[in-house]
Amino acid sequence: SLSFAVFGAGNHDWAQTYQRVPRLIDATLEKKGAKRLLGLGEGDAGGNSFLESFNEWEEDLWEVLAKEYNIKTKGSSALPKIDLQLVGTPTDRAAILRQPDSRLGLVVENKLLTAPGAPAKRHIEFELPDGMTYQAGDYLAILPLNPPEYVRRVLARFTYSYSIIEIMLNASGPTTLPTGRPVGVSEVSSGFVEIGQVVTKRNISTLLEYTSDPTTRSNLESILNNYNLKEGNPQTSMLDLLEKYPNINLPFSVFIASLPTMRLRQYSISSSPLWNPTRVTLTFGVISHGQFLGVASNYLANLRGGDRIQMVVRPSAKAFHPPSDPSVPMVLFAAGSGMAPFRGFLQERAMQAQAGRQVAKSTLFFGCRMPDEDYLYADNELAEWSKLGVVELRPAFSRAPERSEGNKYVQHRIWADRTLVRQYFDKGAKFYTCGGSQIAIGIRETFIRIIGEHFGKEQAEDIFKRIQSERYATDVFG
Incomplete structure (x- = not known):
């Protein structure tokens, strides 16, 4: 007889088809009499806990499989056994981490866009590796290093110092750690594992294996028994628990074997190849909440001009590019660092206009806090492109709504200017949204509401579904 367990990966931005296939497979297998091992798991790539959702589901799956097939397991025994001995020289990190398509790019400049005291947003420019190309709307994936503060905390917790520069790791199974050759303790901690990753049930079980203190065991067991990824602290890491309970005698080798592999991070490119085909820019927010630092x-x-980093261009969704015909107008909805791809879109239109092409005027609806604090690119490029006739600006200032015609958030500004939005809709414009998930939901609801003013709510939903694949594109994060 067939046994099954299904985990579905999807993106809630595609509401019509989200989890449709995994749910169909799951229901069909059950209907046909297959034996269910575990409830349907679902991961949302458009959210901020996709990997954590899978890790939690996977841990439950291994527990079920162990019971079903009488497999005896013991916590960290499932981890590759890592032996450590002190010995030195750097390794090819990208190859070891199985990212062979990433190559070294060069930092040209890195500057702060926001006023002092405001949440930091930055602009960074790179020279691409030879032969690497991109389109406006694509992503640049970068291979980061852990924050130095994370590395310092690891070295302090395991009583290493920077003077111990050489260790040798040997693994009994597959691993993405640098094995069989000398490597620095700080290098392993910095570049090969996700130190700040949210602690998993498997991590907590591993800590329990190396805990003899009754109070610590009781506290860890309580955390394990009440573990809930959605309701718990999404920023608590394995390192946080090791620092909180110093009598856990976890070896460094087990610690690094317990952590996920360092992974590439994708950022929306904020430039157009018509500006410079060999250079890209990123526009990003710097994440810092207490001890939690966005890796x-x-x-x-912290990069400076002349630094080199591993990078690779990744294509975005087919719909998330400027129209190939510049006479098609665009309506752009964004907040915060969601400005990033739209700077590239508008830069492309500006370059086309300067080359003598007929370019339709587009409109940018942008939400931020204050006009003199975090209205990104407002005083230079946006002002210039507005004078050029490429874009009309419709900002919303959450802390100064009186300076944006009484509109506090971007969806308020969209609704206030709904006549304009409706005119664009009738002209066949393309609509784009970039920003956090909650902002994207609010914008979508406002957009449907505008359509519904004329067609009615039910018909508006149907119209939105019809245009979603061709005229309404989203890039949502968080």
Whole structure:
């Protein structure tokens, strides 16, 4: 008889088809009499806990498989056995991490866009590796290093110092750690594992194996028994628990074997190849909440001109590019660092206009806090492109709504200017949204509401579904 367990990967931005195929497979297998091992798992690539959702589901799956097939397991025994001995020289990190298509690009400049005291947004420019190309709307994936503060905390917790520069790792199974050759302790901690990754149930079980103190065991067991990824602290890491409970005698080799492999991070490119085909820019927010530091954003923030980093261009969804015909108008909805791809879109239109092509005027609806604090690119490029006739600007300032015609958030500005939005809709414009998931939901609801003013709510939903694949594209994060 057939046994099954299904985990579905999808993106909630595609609401019509989200999890449709995994749910169909799951229901069909059950209907046909197959034996269910575990409830349907679902991961949302458009959210901020995709990997955590899978890790939690996977841990439950291994527990079920162990019971079903009488397999005896013991916590960290499932981890590759890593032996460590002190010994030195750097390794090819990208190859070891199985990212062979990433290559070294060069930092040209890195500057702060926001006022002092405001949440930091930065602009960074790179020279691409030879032969690497891109389109406006694509992503640049970068291979970061952990923040130096994370590395310092690891070395302190395991009583290493930077003077111990050489260790040798040997693994009994597949691993993406640098094995069989000398490597620095700080290098392993910095570049090969996700130190700040949210702690998993498997991690907690591993910590329990190396805990003899009754109070610590009781506390860890309580955390394990009440573990809920959605309701728990999404920023608690394995390192946080090791620092909180110093009597856990976890070896460094087990610690690094317990952590996920360092992975590439994707950022929307904020430039157009018509500006410069060999260079790209990124526009990004720097994430920092107490001890929690965004790995990639802090890495990028600390780069300087002349630095080299591993990178690769990744294509975006087919619909998330400027129309090939520049006479098709665009309506752009964004907030915060969601500005990134739209700077590239508008830069492309500006270059086309300067080359003498007929370019339709587009409109940018943009939400931020204050006009003199975080209205990105407003005083230079956006002002210039507005004078050129490429774009009309419709901002919303959450902390100064009186300076944006009484509109606090971007969806408020869209609704206030719904006559304009409706005119664009009738002209066949393409609509784009980039920003956090909650902002994207609010914009979508406002857009459908505008359509519904004329066609009614039910018909508006149907119209939106019809145009979604060709005229309404989204790039949502968080």
